[in-house]
Amino acid sequence: MSIKPLNNRVAVKFVEDKGEEKTKGGIVLPDTATKDEKPQQGEIVAVGQNIAPEGGEAEVAVGDTVVFDKYAGTKIEVDSEEYLILSMDDVLAVIN
Amino acid sequence: MSIKPLNNRVAVKFVEDKGEEKTKGGIVLPDTATKDEKPQQGEIVAVGQNIAPEGGEAEVAVGDTVVFDKYAGTKIEVDSEEYLILSMDDVLAVIN
Amino acid sequence: MSIKPLNNRVAVKFVEDKGEEKTKGGIVLPDTATKDEKPQQGEIVAVGQNIAPEGGEAEVAVGDTVVFDKYAGTKIEVDSEEYLILSMDDVLAVIN
Amino acid sequence: MSIKPLNNRVAVKFVEDKGEEKTKGGIVLPDTATKDEKPQQGEIVAVGQNIAPEGGEAEVAVGDTVVFDKYAGTKIEVDSEEYLILSMDDVLAVIN
Amino acid sequence: MSIKPLNNRVAVKFVEDKGEEKTKGGIVLPDTATKDEKPQQGEIVAVGQNIAPEGGEAEVAVGDTVVFDKYAGTKIEVDSEEYLILSMDDVLAVIN
Amino acid sequence: MSIKPLNNRVAVKFVEDKGEEKTKGGIVLPDTATKDEKPQQGEIVAVGQNIAPEGGEAEVAVGDTVVFDKYAGTKIEVDSEEYLILSMDDVLAVIN
Amino acid sequence: MSIKPLNNRVAVKFVEDKGEEKTKGGIVLPDTATKDEKPQQGEIVAVGQNIAPEGGEAEVAVGDTVVFDKYAGTKIEVDSEEYLILSMDDVLAVIN
Numbered sequence: 135m136s137i138k139p140l141n142n143r144v145a146v147k148f149v150e151d152k153g154e155e156k157t158k159g160g161i162v163l164p165d166t167a168t169k170d171e172k173p174q175q176g177e178i179v180a181v182g183q184n185i186a187p188e189g190g191e192a193e194v195a196v197g198d199t200v201v202f203d204k205y206a207g208t209k210i211e212v213d214s215e216e217y218l219i220l221s222m223d224d225v226l227a228v229i230n
Numbered sequence: 231m232s233i234k235p236l237n238n239r240v241a242v243k244f245v246e247d248k249g250e251e252k253t254k255g256g257i258v259l260p261d262t263a264t265k266d267e268k269p270q271q272g273e274i275v276a277v278g279q280n281i282a283p284e285g286g287e288a289e290v291a292v293g294d295t296v297v298f299d300k301y302a303g304t305k306i307e308v309d310s311e312e313y314l315i316l317s318m319d320d321v322l323a324v325i326n
Numbered sequence: 327m328s329i330k331p332l333n334n335r336v337a338v339k340f341v342e343d344k345g346e347e348k349t350k351g352g353i354v355l356p357d358t359a360t361k362d363e364k365p366q367q368g369e370i371v372a373v374g375q376n377i378a379p380e381g382g383e384a385e386v387a388v389g390d391t392v393v394f395d396k397y398a399g400t401k402i403e404v405d406s407e408e409y410l411i412l413s414m415d416d417v418l419a420v421i422n
Numbered sequence: 423m424s425i426k427p428l429n430n431r432v433a434v435k436f437v438e439d440k441g442e443e444k445t446k447g448g449i450v451l452p453d454t455a456t457k458d459e460k461p462q463q464g465e466i467v468a469v470g471q472n473i474a475p476e477g478g479e480a481e482v483a484v485g486d487t488v489v490f491d492k493y494a495g496t497k498i499e500v501d502s503e504e505y506l507i508l509s510m511d512d513v514l515a516v517i518n
Numbered sequence: 519m520s521i522k523p524l525n526n527r528v529a530v531k532f533v534e535d536k537g538e539e540k541t542k543g544g545i546v547l548p549d550t551a552t553k554d555e556k557p558q559q560g561e562i563v564a565v566g567q568n569i570a571p572e573g574g575e576a577e578v579a580v581g582d583t584v585v586f587d588k589y590a591g592t593k594i595e596v597d598s599e600e601y602l603i604l605s606m607d608d609v610l611a612v613i614n
Numbered sequence: 615m616s617i618k619p620l621n622n623r624v625a626v627k628f629v630e631d632k633g634e635e636k637t638k639g640g641i642v643l644p645d646t647a648t649k650d651e652k653p654q655q656g657e658i659v660a661v662g663q664n665i666a667p668e669g670g671e672a673e674v675a676v677g678d679t680v681v682f683d684k685y686a687g688t689k690i691e692v693d694s695e696e697y698l699i700l701s702m703d704d705v706l707a708v709i710n
Numbered sequence: 711m712s713i714k715p716l717n718n719r720v721a722v723k724f725v726e727d728k729g730e731e732k733t734k735g736g737i738v739l740p741d742t743a744t745k746d747e748k749p750q751q752g753e754i755v756a757v758g759q760n761i762a763p764e765g766g767e768a769e770v771a772v773g774d775t776v777v778f779d780k781y782a783g784t785k786i787e788v789d790s791e792e793y794l795i796l797s798m799d800d801v802l803a804v805i806n
Contacts, residue, residue, distance in 0.1 A: 137297075138324045140290070141283040145323065174786060180323075183286050187717040190759050194716070201713075201786045201795070208322055210270060210297050219297070219322040226784055226795040227721065227756075228714045233393075234420045236386070237379040241419065276419075280382050304418055306366060306393050315393070315418040329489075330516045332482070333475040337515065372515075376478050402462060402489050404517055411489070411514040425585075426612045428578070429571040433611065468611075472574050496610055498558060498585050507585070507610040521681075522708045524674070525667040529707065564707075568670050594654060594681050596709055603681070603706040617777075618804045620770070621763040625803065660803075663766050690750060690777050692805055699777070699802040 135213050139182040146176035146218045185222050201227045231309050235278040242272035242314045281318045295325045327405050331374040338368035338410045377414045393419045423501050427470040434464035434506045473510045489515045519597050523566040530560035530602045569606045583613045615693050619662040626656035626698045655681055665702045679709045711789050715758040722752035722794045751777055761798045777803045
């Protein structure tokens with residue numbers, strides 16, 4: 135099964151960020167305590183047909199790691215895999 | 231009787247998603263407990279005349295399975311069948 | 327007396343929907359209990375001069391049965407007849 | 423003294439609607455009980471220079487009876503006469 | 519000292535409306551009871567460079583008496599004189 | 615150190631308005647009681663590149679005294695001097 | 711690792727403003743008391759492809775010190791370094 139995001143949207147898979155599993159005080163949190171937090175980073179797995187900004191070129195491609203606002207997008211589940219569908223307006227930056 | 235959605239709207243029939251009938255803990259829920267939940271997936275049964283996004287081509291067609299936001303659209307009942315009328319702005323992705 | 331809706335509006339007469347007078351449990355409700363519910367369907371009795379959507383053709387005509395959102399439009403009374411004045415933006419679909 | 427509404431506005435005088443002075447139960451209400459209710463109908467007494475909708479022709483003229491939303495417009499008093507200044511966006515229909 | 523309103527704004531001086539100093543019951547109110555009420559009428563004392571509406575001609579000039587919404591504009595004080603700076607969008611009508 | 619406001623913004627220095635230090639009842643307020651009140655007038659000390667309104671010419675220049683809404687703009691501190699950065703949309707009038 | 715802000719956004723590193731570590735009363739605050747306050751100034755470390763305002767030229771470049779509203783932008787962490795991703799709409803001025 136494959137996802138085709140529409141218009142100016144991208145589909146993102148959450149990136150496991152091992153370094154975030156410690157609290158500020160250095161305590162390692164078990165999986166159950168953190169797994170409901172939506173991460174701010176993800177890897178693009180599919181892109182829509184209109185992802186270029188007005189007056190510019192497409193700035194992301196499949197495989198890129200992107201940063202987005204904590205509350206942006208809609209989570210969906212396809213074949214037991216979780217994805218985030220994001221408008222490009224909510225993608226802040228690419229990280230290389 | 232047939233439905234003709236207007237402008238940039240599509241009519242969607244809810245897809246029965248058998249896999250969702252279990253809770254996270256594995257308990258099988260009877261029909262009555264889940265039937266008021268609006269599913270996030272549906273099959274397109276009719277499309278309006280303006281479904282193509284600005285600066286792009288039509289991205290969906292009758293028969294496609296689409297994903298949409300939980301609270302998008304308006305439920306209507308025609309001949310005892312329930313449909314969701316959705317603006318294409320609220321259709322997030324196509325699943326193949 | 328006649329109504330001429332302005333700009334992109336239509337005037338709709340509520341369609342009596344006999345099948346709705348039963349509750350889900352099958353109890354037949356007397357008239358007084360349901361008559362304040364605004365129905366979701368109506369018949370177009372007059373149209374304004376700008377009902378075609380941008381980049382498209384007029385999609386409704388006098389006599390069509392249309393579906394609209396429960397809270398859309400403004401109810402008016404002319405010669406003791408009740409009408410709903412609706413912007414075409416709030417008309418979701420035509421039913422044939 | 424005369425009123426010249428600006429831009430896309432019209433000035434409306436409230437029409438006395440004798441038939442509305444009865445309650446639904448048929449009781450005739452004295453003047454004092456109804457006079458604070460803003461009526462939904464009025465007669466156009468003056469029009470601004472831009473009353474035609476975008477992509478259309480002017481749809482109202484001085485003398486027309488129009489229907490408008492209960493809470494639209496601003497009431498003003500000139501020479502002890504009360505007028506309603508309405509944007510054409512809030513005029514729903516003409517009644518002949 | 520002079521005021522030059524910017525863009526589509528006008529400067530208005532409040533017009534003393536003697537007739538408003540009586541209550542509906544005919545009681546004459548002392549100055550202190552009414553002076554905090556912002557009047558709905560004023561005389562234009564200066565106009566900005568862009569007061570004509572889109573697709574139309576300038577509809578007001580210095581010296582005109584205009585009607586505006588009770589809560590529109592910003593009150594300013596220059597040389598102990600009070601003025602209201604109003605966007606033309608908030609000027610409803612001219613009274614002659 | 616200098617400030618260069620961006621786009622359609624101006625930088626304003628607050629003007630000390632001696633006459634405002636008295637209350638309406640004529641009581642002179644000590645500095646501490648009034649210094650948190652943001653004045654409505656200021657002198658322009660720098661302008662951005664896009665201060666002209668759409669369809670018009672630049673209406674202010676460095677040195678002009680301008681009036682603005684009490685809650686407009688963002689206060690910043692540079693070299694212990696306080697400035698207000700204002701969008702031209704929030705500048706109401708020039709006072710000469 | 712590098713950050714590439716998208717569209718009209720810039721990435722900013724917070725500038726340590728030693729002078730702010732004292733309270734108004736002159737008390738020096740320890741690090742822990744102030745470190746959650748988001749500063750209003752920062753240095754641009756990367757820019758997007760569309761940072762020029764409509765009808766103007768790009769007004770900032772990497773290395774510039776900019777002022778922005780206290781609540782603007784989204785904080786992100788890359789390689790244990792904290793950045794603020796800001797739309798150019800929220801950058802108020804450049805300080806030289």
